[in-house]
Amino acid sequence: MTKLLSLKRNPLWIALGSALLVQACAIPQLETREPQISVPEYYNAQSATDDSVSSPKTASIDWRDWFNDPQLTELVETAINNNQEVAILLQRINMAANEVYAREGEYLPSVSAGVEADTEKVGEYTRDGAVEEHLNIKEGKAFPDPLANLRLGLNATWEIDVWHKLRNATKVASLEYMSSVEGRKFFITQLVSEVSRTYFELLALDNKLSTLDSTIAVQQNVINTINTLKQYGRSTSLPISRFTAEVKKNESERFLIQQEIVEKENALNLLLGRPPQPIARRSETLLSANIIKPNVGVPSELLSNRADIRQAELALEAAKLNISVAKANFYPSFELKASLGLAAFDSRYLFNVPESLAYSLSGELFAPLINLRAIEAVYQNASAEQIQAAYEYELALVRAVVEVTNSLSKLNNLAQSVNAKEQQIMSLDQSVDVANKLFSSAHGEYLEVLLAQREALEARSEFIETRQQQMSALVDLYQALGGGWQS
Template identity: 30%
Template sequence: MKNIKKYLSGISIIIGLLGLMNACKIGKNYVQPKLKLPENFRGDTLDYFGDTSSMGLIHWKSFFHDPTLKLLIDSALANNFEMKTALLNLQISTRVLAQNKANYLPSVNATIANGNRTWRSKDFGSGPLTKYYDHKGETAPQNMFVYQSMFGSDINFSWEIDIWKKIGSKQEQLLAEYLDTQEAKNAIQTSIITSVAKGYFNLLMLDAKIEVAKRNVQLNDSTLRMIKLQYEAGEITALAIQQTQSQRLLAASLVPELEKEIVIQENALQTLTGKLPDSIKRGTSYEHLFAESKDISLGSPIEIVRNRPDIRSSEFQLIAANANANIQQAMRYPSLTVGGVLGVNSMLPKNWFNIPGALLGGITGNLTTPIFKNKTLKTQYEVAKLERDKAELQLQQKVVEAVAEVSNAVVTVDKQREQLSLAKERVDNAHLAVKNAGLLFKSGYATYLEVITAQSNALNSDLDLVELRQQHLDAFVDLYRALGGGWR
């Protein structure tokens, strides 16, 4: 008993000394690197009135106003296969993180029943288990004698003391990886919202183009009837009829092409929502699709570091790399493992649970340190430090690219707004030209070629305006995403 107390006392002293060592954690605590951020975004020309809120902080349900679009986005977030996969990855990461917390506790195993009996013969070089034969009251044979006989049950434990915060650093690494998985899910959500919104805008654009094409066909029909009357009167040649028909067929051929594109776009949107191909309901107007720019601002550039999932993900990867470098450094230092066993053991099954005769117990304390492992540990530590440096560079790169992306998006929104104003004037002018060309043709002051040219210009002007409206909507959504909006 005294020996056991001395042994335990010695282990306690070792643990106490290592506790003092434990106070000096090796490795570096994570500190966010200094990021390259401007005071304002280049090209910030949006007009703000009164109290404004940063676009990146607006919830997507408040940013988008169209009820049909909101329903599509809701369905996509609930049923999209990539989103479901991201949620499963998040659950996996949660379980791994929770498991690592248990590493602070000892590992305990129980041997419910253990039986081991071995036989040897005279040429083995060692004798039989004489105590076994004494218990049996028999003389040991020369061949196939019982060399070992053991039956027992026991509980044993092993506990590694976290001297250098290896487990703590691993917990920090897993937490960062868990948060990285969360940001990956947020990035997928933002991507889905952007794709659904752009697909919906494309449908509106295609609907508008079909209306333009059909309206132009009707206009050409009217012109063709008028030209036929003049042809019958002998005022013009058959060439006028043929060219007018060609213009009409050009506009008419747009309709089946646009109908095909509508079906393809509807199928693409249904795929995003995890559904089979089908038609999609939609609104009929470009107006009031999302929040007006006068109600929002770009916010400070520092906000994109807090808002954008890809930047947040890069920072969590840097935190994980920093923690891994600390782990690899700790692997080069001594480790302390405490263990023990308690149970019963006997040579004969009948004495298996003979208490106290069959009792066994033991306690161990191992302080081990690596000396030479072919430079493996040193190399792993050096590589981990380089990986940490690489992760920091990737974070810096993400930030610089994000700032440029916001600047590009806001300039695109602003310049396309100017283009829209000019395109509307062009459409008004083209329609007026069609009207005047028709009146002049009836009065004999314009040729049929001038009428056809005016109608062709009007068709192109209308189609260009529709496309420009869609591009402007897409650019506004890109700006929202670039500022980190959509994942809340």
């Protein structure tokens, strides 16, 4: 009992207890946030009886099941293999993995081996100089001057991770590494989508160019017909001038589309990570492809299918752990130091064991007491980062549900728009045919022919744009569901 009381009265323990008490009082209260997750049971454009509800998870769907186009698949594979930004993200993942290794090494003992040599000449009127002079007089031997010191051995230091600061920091690095992996997957999904959109835009431009060429050829035939009628006095030069002007207008538009094709090809080559070159494609697939609405599952599957949601979730877990890491900075740190080796003032005696054997063992305890602003700032920032990560996780989830809902609705409406456009084109083709026959038999005006051809050209261009939007909507749905590309 007496020994226990004396231990409690020991100044070292009193100081340690006081330091811990001061630190406990110095830690401010922080605000944190748990994400408010509210996932609907079904998408707005989907009912409980929809076949897509019972579908497998969309992440297991292969890209080829979405777009049956071998040339597009080849372009996507080229982009994933060659795109420079994908390669940059891979190096960031490697750096994140190296950070995990570095953090793991921080809570393990650090051991080093080496040789140390130094020499020293002290002044006679210093404490060391007085000791040397005293030994010279007492022993009757000259003290080496200057005095050398040689040491050969091992040094070890180890910070005892009492508060789990170092281990939590390692877990944070691991979560950040996994987050970077998910970030690369999300970028690949975006890359696949961007390559596909650009590809379909290129096909649309090809079809617009083909439609213009067909219209110009028809208008040239009309001009030839008018010239024939003019020879028989059944027409004038006015229709020829009007149709010639219309041909030149379409030829001018043709050059603009050709320039757009060049720029779109170069944009696609940039995504593929290669210099400008022709893009192999079959333009007619844009209008002939069958669009099948894929299975989309239910909103809750987005939590596991979307890489950006998984990335946000990992970032949130890392932010939570970072608060514990920052909080541990308020507490004392414990460090052990040890050394073992051979030491002598002359190399002749360095290996005279056990006389030259030297070792040391010490323990250190340090706790910050004054000017804690820097530690408090890091602690407050950790709280702010956790709240921010919670909001970002909520936003990623809400954005995912909205994107899928919009894509489903867009696909449904565009399908109906395409059907209406097809019927419009059929009616306009009939009107062009009737107008041509009436004009050829001198029962119609040339303006009717011109107007009918112009309306038919505009309708075909709008139909091509609608088909391109339809394919792009399918790409948007692929991206919104988290992508199905397996690389």
